[in-house]
Amino acid sequence: MKVLLTGGAGFIGRNLVEAYLKRGDQVVVVDRKAADTEFEWLSECTVYGEDIRTEAFIEIVNKEKPDLINHHAAQIDVQSAIKDPLNDASINILGTINVLEACRTVPGCRLIYPSSAAIYGTPEYLGVDEEHPIRPLSMYGISKYNPEEYIRIYAALYGIPYTIFRYANVYGRYQDPKGEGGVICVLMNSALKKQLFTIFGDGEQTRDFVHVSDIVEANLLASDESYNDVFNISTGKATSLLETIDLMEQVAGFQLEKQIKEERKGDIKHSYLTNHKAKAQMGWTPHMDIKKGLGETYSFYQ
Secondary structure: OEEEEEOOOOHHHHHHHHHHHHOOOEEEEEOHHHHOOOOHHHOOOEEEOOOOOOHHHHHHHHHHOOOEEEEOOOOOOHHHHHHOHHHHHHHHHHHHHHHHHHHOOOOOOEEEEEEEHHHOOOOOOOOEOOOOOOOOOOHHHHHHHHHHHHHHHHHHHHOOOEEEEEEOEEEOOOOOOOOOOOHHHHHHHHHHHOOOEEEEOOOOOEEOEEEHHHHHHHHHHHHHOOOOOEEEEOOOOOEEHHHHHHHHHHHHOOOOOEEEEOOOOOOOOEOOEOOHHHHHHHOOOOOOOHHHHHHHHHHHHO
């Protein structure tokens, strides 16, 4: 199978590249970062350093004629979306529309689109299932949900087979520990560099942390069969920040230096997603518990 992976030079993208190559798929990567940086680990792929919003991207898709477009190119930082909502919408919304335009020019081409738990906003109930009201609290949440509706319309008009995933908080190897990838990234960086870690509020806030290996497994299942539906991809479990810190300290073998600051306005207190639908319809289930996942990630960065 030929897979065209947008965002293949990113965190989840790199994990997907390895998984696709391992099972013998032909992989085409389109990632604008690849235009400026050499990625040796992409040597087995056909690589284009192109932006998904361009006419050139559509030409690439027409040239390569993939069986599947796995669309992981995105603007992923909530704060960046707040500071520059036009750029956020341009990449996440207009970029996805251009991907859909490209997809419909290749008969039979299927699509995987990763959405986000951010689309749900403050949970009205726990666990959050796929029927939960869509009430995003940020521009990022809006720009991740809007393409879901475009995908459904394109599927109805042009018969594009698709699968939409709504990821919980993803972590694991290749995630930039210096970046804005979420609390585990920041925590991991504090442990690696033995730096101060800041707790905002009482530390009792909970999140659903899903390891990237389980994300990859869901993508491989949807690569072989399109479900024309939306699925939460999550552990289905809530883990508090204090518990996560304790597990990180067990993995690292020392106590982190911590400081406490005021709770940040707008932060969601508790959140976790159900995964019953993915289990029932896809046969997918998460295998990596958080302690093992933290250990694997910490060892990788060491």
